[in-house]
Amino acid sequence: MPILALKIDVDTLRGTLEGVPALLRLLDKHQLRATFLFSLGPDHTGRALKRVFRPGFLAKVQRTSVTSHYGLKTLLYGTLLPGPDIGRRAADPMRDADRAGHETGVHTWDHILWQDYVVRKNADWTRRQLQLAANRYGDIFGRPPQVHGAAGWQMNDAAYVLEQELGFTLASDGRGTHPFLPVVQGRTLSVPQLPTTLPTLDELIGVDGLNEHNVADHLLRLSTDGRDHVYTLHAELEGGRLAPVFDRLLQGWKAAGLHCTSMRSYADSLNLASLPHHAVRLGSIAGRSGTLALQGAAV
Known part of the structure; x- marks a missing residue:
């Protein structure tokens, strides 16, 4: 039975307060478990507006109705309004x-700070950001985090190494086709990467005639190809206005015989010691502005 791991990125205060409870109800309805990755520090979402000058960003904002998903107040955090501590x-x-039986982990400390700057930052800066997130996770859950999924699929070489040093045992930091062990500067690291394999709703809606009414059918066709997949959803989208789309996806995946589950459950089905070794690189994908972490060539 093919596996479809559900990875839920929670980027904002609104996504945590409103989107997470909505997703918990929906997952409970289908009796499914998922992995929630939390942003744990300040919500500075409003600072993302400076990306307007990036190629493709303005087009994405226009076709995905950012304000309706995130709310005007969230889009002012870090600019006209102080960023609340999530x-x-x-x-x-x-x-x-966590109490409902879902896996939890670290998405980031400051989502905008990581997404916009980590690629250009050094190991000391990266360590501080990861340590802040890990410490706050420990304060909330009473244990160190085991799972990391990078904000905006943005990484640098130091971040992969630090995941291993800080005790993470599983990561989903980039986009790719199958699980692998990352090779960074000639060194094979021990934290397996389970990359996102499917496009996200905000990458699909508004492109090639896709909308909220037909995007679920399109994504079901992509994901029922007999292979295992990792699907990344966002608490602000699938836990908000796009909840009916996610509901249809869950129904369709179950009807197609896919085993929808958490990242950890997916990892437990694999022989991690025999995973292929792949380099990691930066590149672009359809529907998303800028560059992001990608699974590279086999090493």
């Missing part, structure tokens, strides 16, 4: 996910 304001929904 971990302090919204620890209860995070713990609710």
